[in-house]
Amino acid sequence: MISAIEALRRLREGNERFVADVRSHATDASRAHRGELADGQAPYAIILGCSDSRVPAEIVFDQGLGDLFVIRVAGNIVAPSQIGSVEFAAGKFGTRLVVVLGHSRCGAVEATLDALQRPSVPQPRHLYSIVDRVRPSVEALLATDLRHDPEALIRDAVRANVRVSASQLRHGSDLLEALIAREGLLVVGAEYSLESGVVEFFDGVPA
Ligand SMILES: [Zn+2]
Numbered sequence: 420m421i422s423a424i425e426a427l428r429r430l431r432e433g434n435e436r437f438v439a440d441v442r443s444h445a446t447d448a449s450r451a452h453r454g455e456l457a458d459g460q461a462p463y464a465i466i467l468g469c470s471d472s473r474v475p476a477e478i479v480f481d482q483g484l485g486d487l488f489v490i491r492v493a494g495n496i497v498a499p500s501q502i503g504s505v506e507f508a509a510g511k512f513g514t515r516l517v518v519v520l521g522h523s524r525c526g527a528v529e530a531t532l533d534a535l536q537r538p539s540v541p542q543p544r545h546l547y548s549i550v551d552r553v554r555p556s557v558e559a560l561l562a563t564d565l566r567h568d569p570e571a572l573i574r575d576a577v578r579a580n581v582r583v584s585a586s587q588l589r590h591g592s593d594l595l596e597a598l599i600a601r602e603g604l605l606v607v608g609a610e611y612s613l614e615s616g617v618v619e620f621f622d623g624v625p626a
Pocket residue numbers: 469470471493494495522524525526527528
């Protein structure tokens with residue numbers, strides 16, 4: 420199995436290709452490759468990303484069929500089913516890298532800030548299942564001067580939300596904790612820039 424560090428290198432290189440508008444045969448989706456994969460998969464990274472239509476993991480990392488095990492949910496939140504999905508992939512396939520991938524101007528984070536700043540405006544009932552998961556990571560920011568600077572507020576809130584999700588994956592599962600302690604599983608946080616296409620890994624990356 421590919422180590423976490425090697426997996427991180429592949430993702431960084433893939434994102435560099437994406438940013439440079441070069442695609443590689445790593446994105447192979449041919450019939451022959453489909454056939455090879457039909458009997459089994461060995462994804463080398465697990466990505467917990469946002470559902471935003473502009474941030475599909477396979478495309479922004481220039482990867483192909485069978486490379487990435489992707490979980491997408493608005494706001495890249497961590498609820499029990501997300502932890503279960505990560506446990507499944509890490510346990511079954513031996514995948515050693517988990518990336519929480521947030522992105523600039525995330526609508527779920529904006530909706531949460533909005534709900535906190537204007538609590539009287541009703542939101543669709545089930546949206547609260549997202550907002551309530553984002554809320555603890557961004558609430559404290561509203562008590563700082565950032566509340567007067569909407570651009571800076573959303574920027575910091577996106578990163579705070581990624582950090583909290585990554586921490587919840589590191590500490591919210593006995594299986595994942597054991598894999599981190601003994602098998603070299605690495606959980607990192609990253610942010611995709613809608614403007615530049617660059618993914619910056621900013622949390623939990625070994626020096
Ligand atoms: Zn988003």
